[in-house]
Amino acid sequence: MSDAIMPGWSVETLHDDYRQSLREDRVLYDSATEHQRLRVIENPRFGRVLTLDGVVQVTEGDEFIYHEMMAHVPILAHGEAKRVLIIGGGDGGMAREVLRHRSVEHVTMVEIDAGVVEFSKKYLPAISDGAFDDPRLDLVIADGADFVRQTDRRFDVIISDSTDPIGPGEVLFTDTFYGHVRGLLTGHGIFATQNGVPFMQPEELRGTMRAFKALFRDATCYLATVPTYAGGPMAFGWGAMGEGRHVALDELERRYAAAGIETRYYTPAVHKAAFALPGYVAKLLD
Template sequence: MTDLEGWSVERLHADHAQALRMERLHYDSATEHQRIRVFENPTFGRVMTLDGVVQVTEADNFIYHEMLTHVPILAHGAVRRVLIVGGGDGGMAREVLKHRDVEQVTMVEIDAGVVEFCKEYLPGISAGAFDDPRLDLVIADGAEFMRLNADDYDVIIVDSTDPVGPGEVLFTDTFYGHAKARLAPGGILVTQNGVPFLQGGELTDTMRAFRALFSDATCYLATIPTYAGGPMALGWGTDGAARETDLATLKARFAASGIATDYYTPEVHQGAFALPPYVARLIP
């Protein structure tokens, strides 16, 4: 990848690229697994890229993190134990831990360097989550952890990178099967599945696996500006009836949580499952 002078250019897709201006470079270093870079952008604040691909920004991360946490937790209604696979920036843990009834969160991140780096250079993303006694941080391969772990969880959140390099194994049928085995009765699995307009095959492959595993398998949508190319698909799999939770119940649970949000509302929650035809056709 070749940057334009003063710009970070992401070429994740064959026919599409995006560029973010680097007003100031804060960090640029390679770990054992990937190249990490943090820079300042006037609109998005601090931006973290892994191998040139935008992972998180200070300004718009709330959308992704709120929708992958509050949707399954409030739909379920009685979540006590949560597993996060990935999420080294701490944003997912931040949102999960806002739920007072959640008793224990296990976060499995393959790269300790990402966690330490985010604590230092992006502390606002985690907002103290790494200091919460309910959080158990495990540095391990997520797929291997899922295969060997014997605990069960009410919600499992797969906060993965794109299905290339270290993140590729988190998009396999085998991994999803192991994840289902770790769900408590009525548990929910949610996943990051890319931008359907540009990554339709990714969503189709995941949904094919989900349809074989779960009685309720679909996706819902959220629009995150720096995940360019249209709304992002978030996979949903459960054998319970959580998706049928009515609006009044969602409103009551949300109000009782006392959580302040910038994207999530019970109405957005329900509407996110209304899929445009071009996305619905990608689901087998």
């Protein structure tokens, strides 16, 4: 399957032996930056879709699943998160969800490519939904790996909202990067990562879990199903300095109610269930 025989379709190229495609009703943006090729298309089911180097990154239709699960699970598990670091996330969706927590006092967002932020504001404004204008957000244009190595700041929750481990995102999946992140976490801090679809990318999760088990008191992953990240449920790496994963359901419900937020995918019950892993995923953690 190729673009040549499917005109009018965007064909993803992440996997060598598997392709998914989205119909292009319109191409709104197509340009190469210093780091990557950015495209925004419109699809009748998923709305506006951002691809980087041919790989789907975010869609207006299903982004809420990814962003809610990556933001609210660690923040509500922590219970007292005031300072949050987001690495990547140039579309602003992760910042949007994190900043919905009134208890969060400061968010540092480190994005390597200023071009991603600028065109997201223009072409995908519904995803950030004003997050870039929140005075609690400190946007830093820098390499995330360099930032965590050099900063002396400390954070209660760190979220690595990276691309896949190819190109600029590759350094965000190394033992060295994870080690530096661990050094930035406060007492019972939590680190969450994007770890791809385990059925299609088992080595990605296996490598992260091997590193996490050497670094964190509690190392595992949790799952969510995001339609455009095809091939099965998506994994989020979980590295915690404390026992946040084991917060009781009734306490999560209390924290969720106190936060006063409305979500479309996340619920406290889904939060707890997301850590129940299918056998093939659990084996990758061994």
